[in-house]
Amino acid sequence: xAKTTQPPSMDCAEGRAANLPCNxxxxxxxxxxxxxxxxxxxxxxxxxxxxxxxxxxxxxxxIITEDRKSSTLILPxxxxxDTAVYYCIVRVAKGYSTLTFGxxxxxxxxx
Amino acid sequence: DTGVSQNPRHKITKRGQNVTFRCDPxxxxxxxxWYRQTLGQGPEFLTYFQNEAQLxxxxxxxxxxxxxxxxxxxxxxxxxxTEQGDSAMYxxxxxxxxxxxxxxxxxxxxxxxxx
Numbered sequence: 671x672a673k674t675t676q677p678p679s680m681d682c683a684e685g686r687a688a689n690l691p692c693n694x695x696x697x698x699x700x701x702x703x704x705x706x707x708x709x710x711x712x713x714x715x716x717x718x719x720x721x722x723x724x725x726x727x728x729x730x731x732x733i734i735t736e737d738r739k740s741s742t743l744i745l746p747x748x749x750x751x752d753t754a755v756y757y758c759i760v761r762v763a764k765g766y767s768t769l770t771f772g773x774x775x776x777x778x779x780x781x
Numbered sequence: 782d783t784g785v786s787q788n789p790r791h792k793i794t795k796r797g798q799n800v801t802f803r804c805d806p807x808x809x810x811x812x813x814x815w816y817r818q819t820l821g822q823g824p825e826f827l828t829y830f831q832n833e834a835q836l837x838x839x840x841x842x843x844x845x846x847x848x849x850x851x852x853x854x855x856x857x858x859x860x861x862x863t864e865q866g867d868s869a870m871y872x873x874x875x876x877x878x879x880x881x882x883x884x885x886x887x888x889x890x891x892x893x894x895x896x
């Protein structure tokens with residue numbers, strides 16, 4: 671699976687949009703971009719995934735650049751409960767495949 | 782709650798003892814994964830089951846580790862002769878088979894502390 675690069679930490683004010691970047695310049699055509707987050711003392715929580723097109727669900731939006739070499743996870747109105755480590759993962763979409771986690775981005779949402 | 786359930790949530794044991802963890806996946810999920818997470822690191826893959834068949838094991842899964850999924854439903858992970866380095870969070874995840882981009886859903890893990 672392709673490697674991802676994320677900033678180690680980010681800050682966001684409560685109520686503002688949180689934009690978390692991820693670089694995956696070696697991504698292959700059959701690899702999806704997945705985002706998970708992990709709140710302290712809990713297991714990772716699936717947020718969203720996409721291949722080429724931008725995706726939106728009740729939790730977040732995923733913006734993938736046209737060349738697919740980078741993406742941005744957007745939390746439109748961050749709350750204190752969004753404070754967590756956010757992992758961007760690239761995963762092959764055939765058969766089964768495991769998730770290879772990096773160190774992620776620690777997002778701190780402040781009042 | 783129909784999510785992935787793991788028991789116990791915490792386990793403290795002395796070095797050299799055996800421990801066993803249980804994972805109950807989401808009921809219709811036939812793929813089950815075990816991961817290990819140490820402090821400050823992301824989870825690392827240990828092993829994978831499709832139904833009752835264990836199809837892949839990571840090199841992290843030493844001979845002291847064994848995992849089973851006897852009827853293709855719940856799974857157990859046993860560690861024999863525990864060592865200090867086994868202290869970690871052990872996470873279980875499950876997913877649907879078939880559609881290859883199905884996301885994995887995680888439980889809240891079992892935190893193992895070796896004294």
